[in-house]
Amino acid sequence: MPIEINWQLLMPELVIALTLIIVLIFDMFDSISKTILGWLTIVGAGIALWVSIQMQQAGTVGTQFNDMFKVDSFSLFFNIIFLISTILVALISLSYLGKDDRKQGPYYLLILLATLGMMLMAAGNELIVVFLGLELMSLSLYVLAGYFRDNPVSSEAGMKYLLLGAFASAFFLYGIALIYGGAGTTSIPGIASNLTAESQSPLLLGGMFLLIVGFGFKVAIVPFHQWAPDVYEGAPTTIAAFISAGPKAAGFAAFLRIFMEALPAMQSQWGDVIILLAMLTMTVGNVIAIAQTNIKRMLAYSSIAHAGYVLIGLAAANNEGISSVMLYLLVYCVMNIGAFGAVILAKTTDGECLTISDYAGLGFRKPLLGLFMTLMLLSLAGFPPTAGFVGKFYIFKSAVQAGHTWLVIIGAINTAISAFYYLRVVVTMYMREPEEELEFSPYPSTLVVGLILAVIGVLFIGILPSLLLNSVQNSVL
Amino acid sequence: MGLEYYLILSALLFTTGVIGVLIRRNAIIIFMCIELMLNAANLAFVAISRHLGETTGQVFVFFVMTVAAAEVAIGLAIIVSVFKHRQTVNVDEVNSLKG
Numbered sequence: 001m002p003i004e005i006n007w008q009l010l011m012p013e014l015v016i017a018l019t020l021i022i023v024l025i026f027d028m029f030d031s032i033s034k035t036i037l038g039w040l041t042i043v044g045a046g047i048a049l050w051v052s053i054q055m056q057q058a059g060t061v062g063t064q065f066n067d068m069f070k071v072d073s074f075s076l077f078f079n080i081i082f083l084i085s086t087i088l089v090a091l092i093s094l095s096y097l098g099k100d101d102r103k104q105g106p107y108y109l110l111i112l113l114a115t116l117g118m119m120l121m122a123a124g125n126e127l128i129v130v131f132l133g134l135e136l137m138s139l140s141l142y143v144l145a146g147y148f149r150d151n152p153v154s155s156e157a158g159m160k161y162l163l164l165g166a167f168a169s170a171f172f173l174y175g176i177a178l179i180y181g182g183a184g185t186t187s188i189p190g191i192a193s194n195l196t197a198e199s200q201s202p203l204l205l206g207g208m209f210l211l212i213v214g215f216g217f218k219v220a221i222v223p224f225h226q227w228a229p230d231v232y233e234g235a236p237t238t239i240a241a242f243i244s245a246g247p248k249a250a251g252f253a254a255f256l257r258i259f260m261e262a263l264p265a266m267q268s269q270w271g272d273v274i275i276l277l278a279m280l281t282m283t284v285g286n287v288i289a290i291a292q293t294n295i296k297r298m299l300a301y302s303s304i305a306h307a308g309y310v311l312i313g314l315a316a317a318n319n320e321g322i323s324s325v326m327l328y329l330l331v332y333c334v335m336n337i338g339a340f341g342a343v344i345l346a347k348t349t350d351g352e353c354l355t356i357s358d359y360a361g362l363g364f365r366k367p368l369l370g371l372f373m374t375l376m377l378l379s380l381a382g383f384p385p386t387a388g389f390v391g392k393f394y395i396f397k398s399a400v401q402a403g404h405t406w407l408v409i410i411g412a413i414n415t416a417i418s419a420f421y422y423l424r425v426v427v428t429m430y431m432r433e434p435e436e437e438l439e440f441s442p443y444p445s446t447l448v449v450g451l452i453l454a455v456i457g458v459l460f461i462g463i464l465p466s467l468l469l470n471s472v473q474n475s476v477l
Numbered sequence: 478m479g480l481e482y483y484l485i486l487s488a489l490l491f492t493t494g495v496i497g498v499l500i501r502r503n504a505i506i507i508f509m510c511i512e513l514m515l516n517a518a519n520l521a522f523v524a525i526s527r528h529l530g531e532t533t534g535q536v537f538v539f540f541v542m543t544v545a546a547a548e549v550a551i552g553l554a555i556i557v558s559v560f561k562h563r564q565t566v567n568v569d570e571v572n573s574l575k576g
Contacts, residue, residue, distance in 0.1 A: 128533075128536075128537055128540060131540070131541075131544075132540060132544070135544045135547070135548070139547055139548060139551050142551055142552075142555060143551055143554075143555070146555050146558060146559075149558045152559075152562040152563065152573065153573055153574060155555065155558045155559045155561075155562055156559060156562075156571050156573060156574055157574060158555045158558070158559075159504060159555050159556060159559045159568075159571065160574070162551070162552050162555050162556075163498075163504065163507055163508070163511070163568070166508070166511045166548055166552065167498055167511055167514075169515075169548075170491075170494070170511050170514035170515050170518065171514075173514075173515060173518040173541060174491055174514065174517065174518045174521070176518075176537075177487075177518045177521040177522050177525065177534075178521070180522065180525055180526075180533070180534055180537075181480075181484070181521065181525040181528075184529055185533065186533055186534075186537065203484075229574075230574040230575065233574050234574045
């Protein structure tokens with residue numbers, strides 16, 4: 001039986017796969033300067049981004065490979081999120097990796113592989129594809145977290161991520177097995193059509209909860225979040241930025257696809273669980289973040305709290321909820337990578353400034369750094385006119401429309417708590433005198449370009465959200 | 478034999494794996510327990526596939542085996558790199574990251 005392949009539908013994935021192969025080939029030749037590999041990654045991801053935007057605007061829809069792979073505005077919108085994250089991370093990595101040739105090739109190769117995995121997760125219309133995408137992404141990230149092998153802390157982060165990530169994958173897989181038993185198929189539309197409110201077996205229920213556990217680990221939802229602070233602290237800062245952005249969006253993309261498309265008949269069971277997890281995740285993330293002295297750990301707990309805000313949108317489980325989640329994830333990826341980028345920018349001659357007290361007095365002595373950091377933290381805290389405000393506003397609005405007023409009140413209280421620890425960094429930068437004079441390295445130009453792009457994104461979405469909103473609202477499942 | 482026997486066996490294997498991950502402290506043994514969990518899922522896939530009389534589950538198992546092999550390759554490499562720094566793979570002693 002000949003299989004007809006519509007190559008045009010697969011363009012973004014193919015461009016990334018091609019870039020990956022080119023990076024792999026270029027890495028073999030000693031005569032080529034390896035710094036070009038980072039630029040290749042940016043160009044490849046840029047082309048894929050452009051193609052995805054074009055396809056999204058044109059409203060391309062279609063399935064491939066026996067309905068296993070589904071391209072629609074939803075998956076294309078998530079492709080845009082992943083590719084923007086990849087470009088920003090590659091930009092901030094160019095200077096971070098330094099001039100060491102041996103380090104460049106595998107790094108960009110793994111970033112591209114992880115991006116491809118995320119794209120497969122968002123487009124997977126069959127649980128097999130979602131699982132394979134998840135593993136492709138996770139396996140690449142385990143290596144990236146432990147990428148600086150000479151550094152004991154980085155290896156340790158790699159091992160912790162590996163053990164907990166593989167543990168979570170096993171839960172996810174067992175959940176798929178049980179759902180296969182309960183619904184008789186692993187195809188997402190197939191599960192939805194086999195499933196009615198009456199035909200629910202304990203197998204399905206168990207499978208659904210195991211899926212929540214598996215996803216919970218991958219996107220760092222409380223109580224499955226313990227790995228996140230350790231991994232973010234130990235991993236190279238660029239990779240911490242990457243792990244906190246794209247993979248989280250990919251996890252939520254697959255979560256939305258599976259729960260909204262395959263298991264809507266069981267919403268009465270999973271809806272309450274999601275509400276409970278949302279409350280726990282926001283509160284625990286924000287409260288523990290207050291106590292952190294290491295800025296990477298603080299950002300890790302803040303990213304856990306942000307997963308909680310996304311869950312509010314998921315709990316709403318209507319079209320507004322989905323579109324607000326998608327908008328929020330885009331905003332979150334840009335501002336979180338920006339915040340980690342600002343941490344990388346604060347580099348002294350002995351290494352990175354990682355304790356919050358190191359930032360004392362930086363606002364005036366390093367005005368550009370102070371500006372970037374302040375803007376990103378204000379956006380994470382959700383102050384207008386930044387993108388973070390717009391994202392939170394639509395999430396809360398969708399939850400109120402769905403009748404979850406209490407959840408929104410808890411979310412608002414949490415936003416207030418989070419403002420405390422974000423602003424503490426800003427206060428430290430502008431109002432404290434430094435205890436010791438630190439020698440700062442000059443700003444690398446590519447990093448500054450990456451941060452300027454992030455700032456433009458944050459302010460653009462914050463001031464003119466309507467331009468993006470239409471596109472998001474047309475992209476719901 | 479009915480499907481339930483296979484599912485019970487697979488659930489027992491899975492639980493053994495989970496308990497192993499939670500109580501053992503050696504990274505390699507934890508990793509083996511994770512493999513046990515994956516294989517428990519494989520058993521469930523094959524049994525359900527046979528019960529339903531279709532092949533999706535069996536194809537899934539091939540993919541899972543490939544993924545598991547890749548995971549072992551990467552996992553052991555990471556564990557070796559940790560061992561080089563600390564001369565131990567006991568997860569309680571690998572604890573410089575906490576707070």
